[in-house]
Amino acid sequence: MAGNFKNNRHFQNLKTLFRLLGVYTKMDLMWFLRDTRYCLLQIAADTISAAAAVSGVFLLSVQFGGIGGMNENEILFMLSYATMVDGVFMIFFAGSNTGSISRVIGRGQLDHAVIQPVPIWIQLITGGFSPVSGSSMLVCGIALSIYSIQRLHLNVSIMWIAAYLFSVICSTVIIVSVTYIVSCLAFYAPAAAEEISEVARDLFTSLKSYPLGGTSWLWQTVFCTIIPVGLAAWFPSSILLFQRPNGVFGGVRFPALTSAVAAVVLIAATLLFKKGMNYYAKNGSPRYSGFGHR
Amino acid sequence: MIKKYYATAYMCAVQAFDGNFLCVTAEYAVRFLRLFIFILIWRSLAAGGVDFNGMTLSQILTYMMMASVLRQQLDIITPATSALWEGSIIGRYTRPIPVIGSFIVETIGRWWVPVFLFYSLPVLLISPLMGINPLPSNYVCGLLFAFSLALSASLGFAFDILFAAFAMNLKNGCWAAMMVREAVSSLFSGALIPFAVMPWNLGRIFELLPFGSIANAPLSIYIGTGDSARLIALQIFWNAVLWIAAVLIFRKSEERMISFGG
Numbered sequence: 001m002a003g004n005f006k007n008n009r010h011f012q013n014l015k016t017l018f019r020l021l022g023v024y025t026k027m028d029l030m031w032f033l034r035d036t037r038y039c040l041l042q043i044a045a046d047t048i049s050a051a052a053a054v055s056g057v058f059l060l061s062v063q064f065g066g067i068g069g070m071n072e073n074e075i076l077f078m079l080s081y082a083t084m085v086d087g088v089f090m091i092f093f094a095g096s097n098t099g100s101i102s103r104v105i106g107r108g109q110l111d112h113a114v115i116q117p118v119p120i121w122i123q124l125i126t127g128g129f130s131p132v133s134g135s136s137m138l139v140c141g142i143a144l145s146i147y148s149i150q151r152l153h154l155n156v157s158i159m160w161i162a163a164y165l166f167s168v169i170c171s172t173v174i175i176v177s178v179t180y181i182v183s184c185l186a187f188y189a190p191a192a193a194e195e196i197s198e199v200a201r202d203l204f205t206s207l208k209s210y211p212l213g214g215t216s217w218l219w220q221t222v223f224c225t226i227i228p229v230g231l232a233a234w235f236p237s238s239i240l241l242f243q244r245p246n247g248v249f250g251g252v253r254f255p256a257l258t259s260a261v262a263a264v265v266l267i268a269a270t271l272l273f274k275k276g277m278n279y280y281a282k283n284g285s286p287r288y289s290g291f292g293h294r
Numbered sequence: 295m296i297k298k299y300y301a302t303a304y305m306c307a308v309q310a311f312d313g314n315f316l317c318v319t320a321e322y323a324v325r326f327l328r329l330f331i332f333i334l335i336w337r338s339l340a341a342g343g344v345d346f347n348g349m350t351l352s353q354i355l356t357y358m359m360m361a362s363v364l365r366q367q368l369d370i371i372t373p374a375t376s377a378l379w380e381g382s383i384i385g386r387y388t389r390p391i392p393v394i395g396s397f398i399v400e401t402i403g404r405w406w407v408p409v410f411l412f413y414s415l416p417v418l419l420i421s422p423l424m425g426i427n428p429l430p431s432n433y434v435c436g437l438l439f440a441f442s443l444a445l446s447a448s449l450g451f452a453f454d455i456l457f458a459a460f461a462m463n464l465k466n467g468c469w470a471a472m473m474v475r476e477a478v479s480s481l482f483s484g485a486l487i488p489f490a491v492m493p494w495n496l497g498r499i500f501e502l503l504p505f506g507s508i509a510n511a512p513l514s515i516y517i518g519t520g521d522s523a524r525l526i527a528l529q530i531f532w533n534a535v536l537w538i539a540a541v542l543i544f545r546k547s548e549e550r551m552i553s554f555g556g
């Protein structure tokens with residue numbers, strides 16, 4: 001029975017996943033030790049970018065005593081949540097262009113993944129894992145979250161922490177999935193869409209820090225479904241802050257909408273990516289032409 | 295003489311969409327969405343009876359729209375740093391125009407012309423439909439704005455050349471430094487939030503910094519809330535200081551230029 005379990009394909013995949021996460025952790029640590037100056041420069045750059053990204057909205061909230069139905073401390077909590085989401089993204093998808101997958105597709109580099117004896121989804125989850133060089137945003141997010149929770153005097157329970165972590169994971173899944181959905185264009189237009197994942201990511205980077213509570217019901221719905229930038233920080237934060245007893249989407253403490261949308265976009269991204277891969281298998285990449293490839 | 299610069303700008307302008315149509319149009323869509331969300335937020339603040347430190351909602355909306363429309367001119371990023379990163383900078387030394395001049399006309403051709411035609415102009419035309427007045431406060435403000443915008447663009451180029459020189463000294467770390475620059479420039483320049491509505495009098499301090507002369511100065515003049523004479527004098531001062539520094543430091547840094555390729 002135990003032998004059957006160990007030979008199970010899913011168990012083997014899980015083992016490979018953790019083994020690769022270990023390998024990438026070691027490689028990231030080695031980069032830090034061998035090239036400390038540039039690694040620290042990268043960490044400092046991420047930290048300053050994180051601070052700059054939240055400063056604008058925070059300054060506005062200080063000036064006006066809050067924005068979009070959130071007070072100054074609640075805005076700080078929302079911004080800490082946004083930084084946490086960025087932190088998780090940076091740790092898992094900042095390296096090896098796994099978060100900028102249109103570059104990999106457009107440059108014909110998927111062939112490098114296809115020849116590996118490891119499922120592509122495992123390669124995509126592990127390939128960019130940078131727990132040392134990519135950790136600065138997450139550290140900033142954790143510190144800012146603790147500070148804002150203290151200022152808010154929130155009654156934090158184990159269940160609340162679990163809901164918080166689950167929400168952060170769902171928000172990250174939404175960002176990654178939407179980026180992958182848009183990036184699938186690169187299968188069909190490799191040159192024209194090579195950099196499109198950066199644009200998709202920029203949609204969330206530049207808009208997720210804005211509280212949408214002051215906007216109309218229609219726009220809140222649009223920004224939480226069709227263009228889900230509101231689910232990357234604002235909406236899950238307001239759920240966690242108990243701001244929505246009878247809110248737009250009902251009085252749910254569990255991040256129901258965020259997780260539902262995360263599931264939908266994840267399924268859509270998986271299906272579209274598979275479809276794109278089939279196209280890629282038949283047509284290859286035009287990069288493998290007289291111009292060569294990178 | 296002018297013909298060489300014009301030819302370079304023209305080549306870059308016609309290449310702007312080459313094989314890059316999807317990314318460029320998606321970028322314009324995201325930029326417009328950002329402006330749209332800003333408008334919603336500022337309107338919601340006004341509906342809540344917030345005091346904008348003497349500015350009206352109409353002025354704020356015009357300011358935000360012009361910041362979006364003129365983003366390319368107010369946040370100048372020439373190909374200097376990316377060319378250094380990629381190694382393609384070497385090609386500029388074989389062309390019959392000075393390297394700095396080449397970066398400037400490439401930026402004008404590749405970014406200013408296509409963005410104006412396909413983003414700025416359409417947004418300006420539809421702005422009345424969004425309830426935004428696209429016109430300057432009065433014709434004097436309009437004229438002073440044009441002068442201030444030219445000084446702002448010049449300052450932006452000086453900043454970028456200085457930054458490229460800095461990147462040459464950072465060698466492989468120039469990408470990280472570029473990230474920092476992009477992150478802080480919109481906040482400190484006033485392109486993200488008008489200085490007039492910043493707390494703790496931060497706007498007063500930011501206004502005196504060279505970054506403040508880039509976006510806040512021309513936009514404040516445009517909506518008629520800034521002291522034009524003082525803002526333009528500051529812009530001239532920073533232009534003089536930064537251009538001298540940029541040319542000297544760039545020349546010195548060229549000797550240390552190393553590129554590993556991107």
